[in-house]
Structure formats: C-alpha cells, structure tokens
Amino acid sequence: MSKAVLEKYFDCFNRKDVDGMLDCLSDHVVHYVNEGNERIGKDKFAEFCAHMSRCYDEKLTEMVLFEAEDGTRGAAEFMVNGVYLETDEGLPEAKNQTYRLPAGSFFSLMDGKITRVVTYYNLSDWIKQVS
Template identity: 65%
Template sequence: MSRNVVQDYFDAFNAGDVEAMLACLSTDVEHHVNEGQIRVGKVKFGEFCAHMNHCYDETLTDMVILVSEDGTRAAAEYVVNGTYKATDGELPAARGQSYRLPAGSFFTLKDGQITRVTTYYNLSDWLRQVA
C-alpha cells in the first residue's frame, strides 16, 4: 500500500494530473522543498504545482522507490527531464532551455496517504544548465 501511494503520486506527476497528485496527500501534508519554505496543506501544495506547471515542463525517469519495513517512510531517486518555459521569479530568464537533473524525494506515510514530501536537487547544477 505504501509503495503504491508513492508510485501513484509520481505517475500523476508525469501525467500532469495535479488533482490525482493531491488525492495521494493528507489534508495537512507538509511540503519541504529544496531552497524554500515549508508549505502546509493541500491548498498550498496545489498552488505550488500550478506555479511549477506554468514555469516548467518536467518528466521524471529512472525512478527507484524504497519503502521502510513498517511502511511509514519512503524515498525515491529519479532524474528530472525538463524544459524551462517561463521565468520563475528571480531565477535566470526562461528561453525554453532543457535540463536533466538528478533529484530525490522523501516521504512520511500514514493511513495510505502522504503526510510529508521533501524534495532535493542541486540548484547550482540546474542554474548551470539553464544559464
């Protein structure tokens, strides 16, 4: 069950289906992002997804998912294959640059839902690729 909710979350991400991603999350999900503030709740997570979908077109490949024996934690390693489509705040100007970036996510799981998502990637590597 735990592995399934994480797989469903990533399948929804790759399909661009934010509603299906949100269905995998608890109401009070904590979203920890690389170089950012913690967002709490599905509403904030949905707003983040809308922003990301506006600025980036991404597909995750080479996915490996690991789940703890008790099913309360999971981790995933993958490659982000993306296109930078719209300038994101103070970041460099978007010109349709492509990037390929190793990344990872960590999850806390409870009652068949994701209660925490923590995502890491190398921002310096991304900046170098889109410069």
C-alpha cells in the same frame, strides 16, 4: 502500501494530473520545497503545482522507490528531464532551455496518505544548465 501510494503519486506527476497527486496527500501534508519554505496543506501544495506547471515542463525518469519496512516512510531517486518555460522569480531568464537533473524525494505516510514530501536537487547545477 506506501510504495503503491508513491507509485501513484509519481505516475500522476508524469501525467500532469495534479488532482491525482492531491488525492495521494493527507489534508495537512507538509511540503518542504528545495531551497524554499515549508508549505502546509493541500491548498498550498496545489498552488505550488500551478506555479511549477507554468514555469516548468518536467518528466521524471529512472525512478527507484524505497520503502521502510513498517510502511510509514519512503523515498525516491529519479532524473528530472525538463524544459524551462517561464522565468521564475530570482532565477535566470527562461528561453525554453532543457535540463536533466538528478533529484530525490523523501516521504512520510499515514493511513495510506502522504503526510510529508521533501524534495532535493542541486540548484546550482540546474542554474548552470539553463544559463
């Protein structure tokens, strides 16, 4: 079951269907942002998605999904292919630079919903690519 939820989540991400992504999450999802603060709840997740959509245009490829035997945890490894659209606070100036960055996410699941999202990528590699 968890793998199907993760497949839907990432499919929605690539189609820029934030409502579909939110549908995969529990109401009290905990989102650990790479190099950022923990966000709790769908509203905070939606705010994060709006910010990301304004600053970045990303598509995930080379997706490999992993699932724990009991279905309560999962992980994904993928390549982020993006365009830096609008300058994000504290980061280099955006000039429609492209980037390609390996990344991974970890998930906890309960009752068919994602309860925890943790995403990691190499920020210094991204900064080198867009600078």
